[in-house]
Amino acid sequence: MATRIGVEVSIxxxxxxxxxxxxxxxxxxxxxxxxxxxxxxxxxxxxxxxxEYIPVESEHSAMSACLGSAATGARTxxxxxxxxxxxxxxxxxxxxxxxxxxxxxxxxxxxxxxxSIWCDHSDMMSVRDTGWIQIITENGQQAVDNTIISFRVGExxxxxxxxxxxxxxxxxxxxxxxxxxxxxxxxxxxxxxxRFPLPLNPDKPVAMGGFAAPAxxxxxxxxxxxxxxxxxxxxxQAWDEFNKIFGRKYEPIEKYxxxxxxxxxLTVGSSGETASVAVDELKKEGMDVGQVRIRLWRPxxxxxxxxxxKGADVLIVMDxxxxxxxxxxxxxxxxxxALYNQAKKPNVVxxxxxxxxxxxxxxxxxxIIKQGVGIAEKGSKxxxxxxxxxx
Amino acid sequence: xxxxxxEMTWKDVEIGCIVTEPGGAKAYESGTWxxxxxxxxxxKCIKCGLCSLYCPxxxxxKNKDGYFEADLFYCKGCGxxxxxxxxxxxxxxxxxx
Numbered sequence: 001m002a003t004r005i006g007v008e009v010s011i012x013x014x015x016x017x018x019x020x021x022x023x024x025x026x027x028x029x030x031x032x033x034x035x036x037x038x039x040x041x042x043x044x045x046x047x048x049x050x051x052e053y054i055p056v057e058s059e060h061s062a063m064s065a066c067l068g069s070a071a072t073g074a075r076t077x078x079x080x081x082x083x084x085x086x087x088x089x090x091x092x093x094x095x096x097x098x099x100x101x102x103x104x105x106x107x108x109x110x111x112x113x114x115x116s117i118w119c120d121h122s123d124m125m126s127v128r129d130t131g132w133i134q135i136i137t138e139n140g141q142q143a144v145d146n147t148i149i150s151f152r153v154g155e156x157x158x159x160x161x162x163x164x165x166x167x168x169x170x171x172x173x174x175x176x177x178x179x180x181x182x183x184x185x186x187x188x189x190x191x192x193x194x195r196f197p198l199p200l201n202p203d204k205p206v207a208m209g210g211f212a213a214p215a216x217x218x219x220x221x222x223x224x225x226x227x228x229x230x231x232x233x234x235x236x237q238a239w240d241e242f243n244k245i246f247g248r249k250y251e252p253i254e255k256y257x258x259x260x261x262x263x264x265x266l267t268v269g270s271s272g273e274t275a276s277v278a279v280d281e282l283k284k285e286g287m288d289v290g291q292v293r294i295r296l297w298r299p300x301x302x303x304x305x306x307x308x309x310k311g312a313d314v315l316i317v318m319d320x321x322x323x324x325x326x327x328x329x330x331x332x333x334x335x336x337x338a339l340y341n342q343a344k345k346p347n348v349v350x351x352x353x354x355x356x357x358x359x360x361x362x363x364x365x366x367x368i369i370k371q372g373v374g375i376a377e378k379g380s381k382x383x384x385x386x387x388x389x390x391x
Numbered sequence: 392x393x394x395x396x397x398e399m400t401w402k403d404v405e406i407g408c409i410v411t412e413p414g415g416a417k418a419y420e421s422g423t424w425x426x427x428x429x430x431x432x433x434x435k436c437i438k439c440g441l442c443s444l445y446c447p448x449x450x451x452x453k454n455k456d457g458y459f460e461a462d463l464f465y466c467k468g469c470g471x472x473x474x475x476x477x478x479x480x481x482x483x484x485x486x487x488x
Binding site: 097098099100160197198205206207208210212213215216219220222223226 | 396397399400401402403404405406407408409410411413415419
């Protein structure tokens with residue numbers, strides 16, 4: 001039987017990794033990811049988890065060790081954040097192109113400078129185009145569930161891709177939440193053994209990480225792109241199967257009070273729950289407003305997004321990162337691109353909020369929604385709006 | 392390798408570009424990189440083999456007469472052999488169309 005306990009989300013994520021029985025964990029501690037890997041190290045040291053824990057000297061080495069591990073067919077986990085993700089960036093690209101199913105929790109934190117340990121999504125956006133499947137979670141339960149789901153998706157023979165589970169640093173990693181910790185027998189039922197089809201094996205040698213001349217390089221990249229596009233159906237199946245066993249449902253675009261609403265707010269990550277309260281209060285005040293949330297970031301859920309927002313007149317998109325000198329928030333940029341060729345589409349207003357851990361409260365979200373509707377009606381000279389900057 | 396790189400489609404690419412058969416480097420014609428080729432005056436050659444030791448491609452071997460000569464399928468035309476040859480057997484000349 002699953003048990004519902006009050007637990008810090010990082011500890012719960014580590015316990016979820018334990019339930020998946022990984023063979024190798026290679027990680028370097030960095031705030032706010034630290035508690036996840038500390039607890040895994042503790043589980044291994046206590047003999048509660050039979051895995052190799054490799055305490056590497058940097059994140060670049062962490063991901064490199066993970067590649068070697070996954071290449072042998074071992075179930076592999078790591079976690080990082082911010083500067084750590086930036087340092088491992090080069091190897092992050094290699095994991096996906098080599099089709100190695102490494103599972104990584106990213107405790108989202110802003111990138112320097114100035115130095116900040118607090119949450120935004122600049123680290124997430126720095127790896128947007130690395131070819132990993134990326135799931136964005138909104139609360140501790142989602143982080144736990146999608147950690148388990150990630151192993152099943154990434155290691156699926158039809159997929160064979162690394163998967164990132166994003167959870168907001170501090171806002172999720174360091175809070176205590178009531179979380180259903182799944183039962184081991186149920187996880188075992190849900191998660192088959194990892195069977196990488198061409199592992200490193202002295203009895204059947206293969207070469208990995210080779211060179212591709214111009215005559216073949218484009219074919220390799222297209223194969224990679226088709227593969228991640230096709231992974232979506234496996235992700236949907238894995239979410240569906242998870243719902244059948246565990247009773248919690250996930251979708252690429254999740255909707256809250258959005259059916260028929262003329263104004264929608266689109267949120268990413270933990271601040272979505274605060275926005276939901278704002279939506280509730282505005283509805284009580286008589287405003288016709290709903291919410292959509294992005295759960296699946298890569299592969300991008302084009303069809304589901306278009307379907308979810310097609311009836312709306314105004315779509316207010318929240319971003320926790322800036323593409324400097326560019327179109328504003330990366331999420332809004334992609335949402336606009338997804339809608340551009342549609343005959344009927346909402347007017348998209350983009351807000352950049354909550355950089356470097358700045359709180360966006362319920363009343364802030366209410367302001368944003370009201371202001372956003374005004375901007376949609378009157379227009380704005382700005383490519384995007386930034387919320388709460390003084391002066 | 393069943394198909395050459397020029398014939399393979401994206402569907403033929405192995406998972407993660409994993410190489411499952413040996414011989415990929417042997418099949419690769421690195422000679423297409425060449426802008427200069429070695430030419431030989433074997434009258435001067437003392438068959439010391441120093442050129443073959445220095446060749447970074449490892450493509451110089453004895454020909455049927457026992458002289459050392461580059462395999463132009465692999466030779467990238469770097470000119471190291473010409474630089475190192477004691478008796479100046481080798482002259483690099485421009486490749487022409």
